[in-house]
Amino acid sequence: MSVRRLNHVVALAEEGSFARAAERVHLSQPALSRSIQAIEDELGLRLFDRAARGVAVTQAGKTIVERARRVLFEANCLVRDAELLKTHEIGEVQSASVLIRPRSCCPICWWVSRGCIRTSG
């Protein structure tokens, strides 16, 4: 199970559409579709109901999405601590860091949000 794929699940649950979720995680729509299928197969659970108009999270999906958010939160904390350890060049972090807002979905988005990369669109 990859952290990346859990991010796909959360994005799809929040956007309610493969197309929008794919754009959010910087993936083509078919690639996201396969990614969701893969994790559904891996868990042996149907997480989403595909309807003609929009995608709905199943009951089981709601539980998994909530779990996925917690995994992503911890993973973001890890990356954040790594950044702190790197920039401050200290050996230990005294207090736990708490993220008020979720991190950017990837390093590129992070640079964009910092204005270090200009987007053409």
Add this chain to the structure above:
Amino acid sequence: MSVRRLNHVVALAEEGSFARAAERVHLSQPALSRSIQAIEDELGLRLFDRAARGVAVTQAGKTIVERARRVLFEANCLVRDAELLKTHEIGEVQSASVLIRPRSCCPICWWVSRGCIRTSG
């Protein structure tokens, strides 16, 4: 960042040797060595000090290992909930599940511990 790789980091920290950690996570020793290098590069941090006699966790490594444990815990909770949802065929889990012991490192180990697979060695 993959959950699998975080497991490698924790295993190496606990075993104190690439050879033993590799055996624990069912990987050849060179493969584990590359896996650790990869995450060290990814985070931009040196997590382990390679000495002639044993491997020591660096100060930064201690923080990251602790974070990795939390990510793995949440990931295990997710898998566990998925199993509960699957076997009981219910739509929701009422209370959060708490793991007293860590899960097996992989499904194969799980089957072995259940006696469903006999090991030759």
Add this chain to the structure above:
DNA sequence: CCGGGTTACGCGGAGCGTAAGAATT
């Protein structure tokens, strides 16, 4: 030498984008 970590190399599989298909409105 020897035990233990790293580098070299070839291979299989996972995951991507593009393009074509299917289904619902």
Add this chain to the structure above:
DNA sequence: AATTCTTACGCTCCGCGTAACCCGG
């Protein structure tokens, strides 16, 4: 016909094991 998800296909690259290499006791 339009919109939206899925399947097909070819490609790239990541990650593995084997084997060769390196380096302190």
